[in-house]
Amino acid sequence: MRRGPWHQFGDRSQNFVIEQLQQGAGVGVIISPRDIGMDHAIAYSQRYHGLDAHVLFDPQFYVPGFSNTKMETYPTNLTRTTISQTHQIMDPLLVVLVNALHAVNSSLSADGLIAPALIYEAGRPDIMQLNRRLFSAAKQVGDALGIPTYATVIIGNSAVASDQTIKEILSHATSLNCDGFYYGFEFSSERIPSSREIVLRCCTGGLTLACTGLPVLHAFAGPMALLSLGFGAKGSAIGHFKNLWQFTRSRWGPTPDQGGGGNAPPRFFSSSLWGTIICPDEIIQLPPTLQNQILTHSPFSSQVSSSRSFSGWPVWDAGKHMVHTICSVVSVIAANSDPRTNANSALTILQGAVTLHQNIATAGLSLRDNTNAYQRNWQLAMNDLLTNHSRDFDYLALLS
Amino acid sequence: MPFNVPIDQAQADYPEYTFISPLTPGEQKAAFHVKDTQGQDLCLKIIAPNYNIDRVDREIQALQSISHPNVVRLIEYTRSSKPGQQKHCIVEEFIEGTDLGQSLQSGQQWSRPDASVFFTALFSGLAALNDLNIVHRDLKPTNIRVRTNGSPVIIDFGLARLLDQSSLTDTPDGAAIGTPQYFSPEQCRGTKHDIDHRTDLFASGCLLYQALIGKHPFWRDDITRSELYDAICESNDYLDEPDFLTLPEQWQVITGRLLKKERADRPHNAAQVEAILQKIREI
Numbered sequence: 001m002r003r004g005p006w007h008q009f010g011d012r013s014q015n016f017v018i019e020q021l022q023q024g025a026g027v028g029v030i031i032s033p034r035d036i037g038m039d040h041a042i043a044y045s046q047r048y049h050g051l052d053a054h055v056l057f058d059p060q061f062y063v064p065g066f067s068n069t070k071m072e073t074y075p076t077n078l079t080r081t082t083i084s085q086t087h088q089i090m091d092p093l094l095v096v097l098v099n100a101l102h103a104v105n106s107s108l109s110a111d112g113l114i115a116p117a118l119i120y121e122a123g124r125p126d127i128m129q130l131n132r133r134l135f136s137a138a139k140q141v142g143d144a145l146g147i148p149t150y151a152t153v154i155i156g157n158s159a160v161a162s163d164q165t166i167k168e169i170l171s172h173a174t175s176l177n178c179d180g181f182y183y184g185f186e187f188s189s190e191r192i193p194s195s196r197e198i199v200l201r202c203c204t205g206g207l208t209l210a211c212t213g214l215p216v217l218h219a220f221a222g223p224m225a226l227l228s229l230g231f232g233a234k235g236s237a238i239g240h241f242k243n244l245w246q247f248t249r250s251r252w253g254p255t256p257d258q259g260g261g262g263n264a265p266p267r268f269f270s271s272s273l274w275g276t277i278i279c280p281d282e283i284i285q286l287p288p289t290l291q292n293q294i295l296t297h298s299p300f301s302s303q304v305s306s307s308r309s310f311s312g313w314p315v316w317d318a319g320k321h322m323v324h325t326i327c328s329v330v331s332v333i334a335a336n337s338d339p340r341t342n343a344n345s346a347l348t349i350l351q352g353a354v355t356l357h358q359n360i361a362t363a364g365l366s367l368r369d370n371t372n373a374y375q376r377n378w379q380l381a382m383n384d385l386l387t388n389h390s391r392d393f394d395y396l397a398l399l400s
Numbered sequence: 401m402p403f404n405v406p407i408d409q410a411q412a413d414y415p416e417y418t419f420i421s422p423l424t425p426g427e428q429k430a431a432f433h434v435k436d437t438q439g440q441d442l443c444l445k446i447i448a449p450n451y452n453i454d455r456v457d458r459e460i461q462a463l464q465s466i467s468h469p470n471v472v473r474l475i476e477y478t479r480s481s482k483p484g485q486q487k488h489c490i491v492e493e494f495i496e497g498t499d500l501g502q503s504l505q506s507g508q509q510w511s512r513p514d515a516s517v518f519f520t521a522l523f524s525g526l527a528a529l530n531d532l533n534i535v536h537r538d539l540k541p542t543n544i545r546v547r548t549n550g551s552p553v554i555i556d557f558g559l560a561r562l563l564d565q566s567s568l569t570d571t572p573d574g575a576a577i578g579t580p581q582y583f584s585p586e587q588c589r590g591t592k593h594d595i596d597h598r599t600d601l602f603a604s605g606c607l608l609y610q611a612l613i614g615k616h617p618f619w620r621d622d623i624t625r626s627e628l629y630d631a632i633c634e635s636n637d638y639l640d641e642p643d644f645l646t647l648p649e650q651w652q653v654i655t656g657r658l659l660k661k662e663r664a665d666r667p668h669n670a671a672q673v674e675a676i677l678q679k680i681r682e683i
Contacts, residue, residue: 125593170664175596212668394653398676 001112001148001180001215001234002027002054004334005327008220008239009058011035014044016240019320021051023299025327028054030219030237031108034252037073038104045108054111057104058182058219061116061134062154063252075100076116087118087126094137101141113142114182117152119249120169122159128172135176148179150217153209154247157186160201170208181209183233184219184247192223192275193246194374199227200381206231207385207392210339213399220247225326226274226350229333230343230382232396238326240319266315267369268304269322271296271329274353275371276322279304279313285365293356298324337400340393343382350379403448405430410446413487417444424499424542426556428452433494441494442475449486459490459557462534470525472545472555495555497548500607501541509614509643512651516681519608522552523677526604526670529554530597537595539603540582580628581619582606585661588629598663601670605658612651613643617659633661650680 005025007017009032020026029048031041045055060071064080071077079097083089089097097116105113115138117131135151142149153173159165173181185202187193193202202224209216210232217235218228222245228236238244243251267276268283272293277283283291283304295304300320303313333345357372386393402425410432411419420441423431429445436442447456456479463474476491503510510518522544529536536543536557545553584602586594609617617638618631631637638644639656647655654676660666667673 167662167664171594171662174664174668175598208664211665213672214668391653391656394649395657398650398653398679399672 001150001217003234003337004236005225005330006030006056006217006235006237007053007323008032008222008237008244009035010239010241010244013240014040016320016323017053018044018047018051019300020323020327021048021053023324025324025331026053026238028056028111028235030056030058030114030217032058033060033071033074033076034068035070037070038107039073042107045110049109055108056112056114056150056182056217057108057110058114058152059101059104059116060252061152062119062247063249064118066252066254075103079116083118083130087130089130089133094133097134097137098140101138102144105141105147106145110145110147112148112150112180113138113145114150115139115142115152115178117154119154119156119186120159120173121156122162122165128169132172132176135178139177142179150180150182150215151176151178152182152184153205154184154219155186155202155205157188157249160186160198163201163204166201166205167208170205174209174212178214180215180217180234181212182217182219183209186247186249191242191245191369192371192374194370194377196377196381196384199224199374199378200384203227203231203381203385204389206233207339207389207396210234211392211395211399220244222246223269223274223326224378225330226333226346227343227378227382229330230339230346231385232339236330238323238330240323264315266313266318267322267371268295268301268313268318269325270294271325271349272352272356273371274349274375275357276369277371278368279318282365282367286360286363290356290359290363296325298328300324339396340386343386343393347379347382350375350382354379402426403428403430403446405446407432410444413446413485414444414489417442419444428455429490434491441496443472443492443494445490445492447488447490449488451488456488456490462529462532462557463490463492465532465534466528468525468528470521470552470554471528472553492555495545495547495553497546499542500544500546500552503546504541504607504610505614507614510611512612512648512683513681515608515611516677518546518550518552519604519611520674520677520681522554522604522607523670523674525552525554526597526600527674529600530670533597535595535597536600536603537587538582539600539607541607544607580625581616583629583632585633586663588632594663596663597669598666601658601666601673602660604670604673605655605666608655608658609638609644612647612655613638613641615641648680648683650676650683654680 004027006028007026008030017029048055059076061080064083067081115135117134118127139149151173183206193199215234218233219237221228221236225236225238266279268279269276298321300317333342353375404425407419407422417434420433423433425431428448428451431445434442434444460477473493478487478489480487543556545555582603584599606617657667
């Protein structure tokens with residue numbers, strides 16, 4: 001597994017990702033069958049490989065009953081939908097799954113195989129059993145293709161409330177004969193997770209997986225990618241939409257409306273705030289010294305400058321800027337392989353963000369979007385992780 | 401209750417071997433030091449008539465698949481039932497030396513270099529089991545022989561389980577088998593599906609702790625079985641032992657990690673522990 005930022009595929013990601021890779025952002029791409037049909041995925045995966053990116057395919061068994069026209073183009077879809085009611089898989093269907101996973105991953109020339117798995121829930125040993133069987137099918141394929149097989153570990157909402165439940169799930173997941181983990185965590189419906197306690201649980205779970213010595217890819221990390229390398233993950237997956245900034249179950253359910261955010265103004269993601277600020281409405285209310293601190297630029301933000309009026313910056317470019325900015329910071333952190341150092345790097349950035357938000361408040365501006373709601377709690381959670389799990393970091397150091 | 405067979409009767413039943421001396425019997429096997437017709441020293445284990453045949457099969461399967469200096473070598477398995485002449489035995493290499501129990505006397509602490517060398521070899525043997533998906537499930541001092549050169553050999557696979565052949569075990573949930581002093585939390589709880597190679601890592605963590613500190617992490621003379629189970633599942637008092645706290649940090653980390661209650665918190669496999677012990681040998 002490549003170390004650094006990965007692109008978590010979402011709606012209309014195919015060219016978006018190419019632009020990011022052309023700008024040197026990202027080490028790999030995680031293809032989402034929900035968002036791109038198989039023919040296109042094959043064509044684009046060649047282009048991604050051409051840009052020196054690694055490609056993974058996430059079979060997305062999370063909500064197996066859900067399907068859409070793009071998913072239906074993949075042979076893996078039959079197994080997904082069949083297990084939706086029973087949460088069981090019979091041997092003949094397991095054979096179908098092996099063939100389907102082989103077909104898809106070989107067509108995409110995948111560099112690793114993400115095993116299908118349902119979301120882990122509290123008190124559901126049947127899901128553990130099913131995921132074990134799904135993993136065994138995936139492992140067969142990974143071994144046959146000569147690529148590593150990653151166990152998918154998505155901790156569902158029902159499980160995140162208890163440390164013990166999470167541990168039980170992780171004890172199961174770490175008993176699989178895998179070559180790494182594709183790890184995600186289901187938070188509440190907040191735009192960006194802000195609970196100190198739950199963020200700590202997510203990081204602790206990731207650290208437990210990292211202590212196996214196997215690589216961990218933090219899936220659906222979004223801005224939380226800042227923390228991933230600090231809990232020992234090797235990779236962190238970043239997407240451009242809000243529903244890719246954490247694991248969102250509703251993404252695999254029927255969409256109630258068109259969505260799209262209407263005519264909302266673009267949000268500028270600032271690495272010094274580790275959050276967004278509305279552009280131009282909020283930025284122009286700040287004194288130039290603060291504007292200069294906030295406007296951390298990327299190749300996609302040239303239209304935004306403190307000396308201009310900021311108007312007319314496309315929302316789409318704001319998304320590109322955000323992903324590029326997060327990728328850049330994660331790349332810098334990833335250059336160091338020591339998780340403890342990486343956790344401290346994240347803490348430094350978060351401390352700067354907290355201070356900057358305080359200065360913004362002192363300047364009389366109250367930010368909308370609750371965009372300053374999480375940095376302090378992430379800082380506290382990371383401190384808790386370093387303090388309470390000091391022995392885990394020591395163990396990781398022994399493994400290195 | 402150990403299964404005992406008088407040596408004279410054993411000699412009469414197995415005349416092709418020369419019986420030298422009885423060895424410590426198990427509950428279901430009477431063991432002897434014997435010599436074959438070429439004069440080779442061997443260990444012959446006569447299996448009790450009421451022995452669970454599935455367990456014998458498991459033991460044979462496990463032993464047949466391994467060739468490792470720190471795991472006992474199977475020479476022959478005999479099972480015949482001619483009228484009036486029943487034979488059921490396992491012949492293994494004879495490991496001259498002692499069992500680990502004699503080196504783990506209460507109050508006796510090993511030097512860290514000695515512990516490193518011995519346990520690196522032990523974890524190497526466990527890693528070989530790990531590679532074959534075999535869980536021993538009954539690691540304890542009497543199941544680890546110490547050769548005269550000081551290297552360990554894992555013996556007695558009567559409770560071993562092949563993880564990818566779960567049907568081979570008929571142990572129901574809740575039925576605790578093995579030796580309680582070296583049980584893992586999942587063995588105390590009796591949850592069969594939670595037993596994996598990390599169960600053996602917990603037992604070996606108890607052994608490593610005992611070697612370094614000179615006492616068992618959970619056992620004390622007057623302890624009841626339920627108190628022992630509680631201690632294994634809940635207690636972290638062993639971490640506060642003064643002798644444990646004076647160990648170099650790396651030794652505390654690896655020993656403490658082997659004894660974690662939850663499998664996910666233990667080392668991922670024996671090979672990992674083997675590598676770490678090699679790394680900290682000089683510390």
